[in-house]
Amino acid sequence: GIQVEQSPPDLILQEGANSTLRCNFSDSVNNLQWFHQNPWGQLINLFYIPSGTKQNGRLSATTVATERYSLLYISSSQTTDSGVYFCAVGPAGYQLIWGAGTKLIIKP
Amino acid sequence: GAVVSQHPSRVICKSGTSVKIECRSLDFQATTMFWYRQFPKQSLMLMATSNEGSKATYEQGVEKDKFLINHASLTLSTLTVTSAHPEDSSFYICSANSGPAYEQYFGPGTRLTVT
Numbered sequence: 001g002i003q004v005e006q007s008p009p010d011l012i013l014q015e016g017a018n019s020t021l022r023c024n025f026s027d028s029v030n031n032l033q034w035f036h037q038n039p040w041g042q043l044i045n046l047f048y049i050p051s052g053t054k055q056n057g058r059l060s061a062t063t064v065a066t067e068r069y070s071l072l073y074i075s076s077s078q079t080t081d082s083g084v085y086f087c088a089v090g091p092a093g094y095q096l097i098w099g100a101g102t103k104l105i106i107k108p
Numbered sequence: 109g110a111v112v113s114q115h116p117s118r119v120i121c122k123s124g125t126s127v128k129i130e131c132r133s134l135d136f137q138a139t140t141m142f143w144y145r146q147f148p149k150q151s152l153m154l155m156a157t158s159n160e161g162s163k164a165t166y167e168q169g170v171e172k173d174k175f176l177i178n179h180a181s182l183t184l185s186t187l188t189v190t191s192a193h194p195e196d197s198s199f200y201i202c203s204a205n206s207g208p209a210y211e212q213y214f215g216p217g218t219r220l221t222v223t
Binding site for chain 2: 040093
């Protein structure tokens, strides 16, 4: 089946820094979503981005489907950005295959 | 838009009892709903997929008689953990899709503790 790898697994940054999170996947997909899981467990939809580039405030994402990777950019990090960021891909239908996540800690 | 709620957010029950968790799509009709389980410091594991009015499709290794799923309407799916045991303690999360795009919207999760 399709493999999803996220890197780095852990990231510690000072407030105000920029970061890039990566998601590699091993086969073509019809769905790719980025989520932020906050400390209370709530999964927040960041981007639905099977291809192309999107921006929302300080966050942006790019998926290069032909090369099977997606990047999530966080600029001017804030402490509230801390949490786990998941990439999930859908190879077919509505099924989602999840990466292991990147744990981000933003220090004040 | 695309808000999914879960109830309860937290539940503690005794071993051997059953617990029902509700998942509702508040502002859209969900053609498909999903139930996930998440262990501490791990990613989400899909348990089952349900479509309104039909039987749920369970993932391999998930006991369908233990985790009963009912998708009675386009806005409500329920997960009942029957004869709960301490090893069923976990964080259960539902999601919903409204189609035609494949994007899923997630509920806030239910933390189940079985004593």
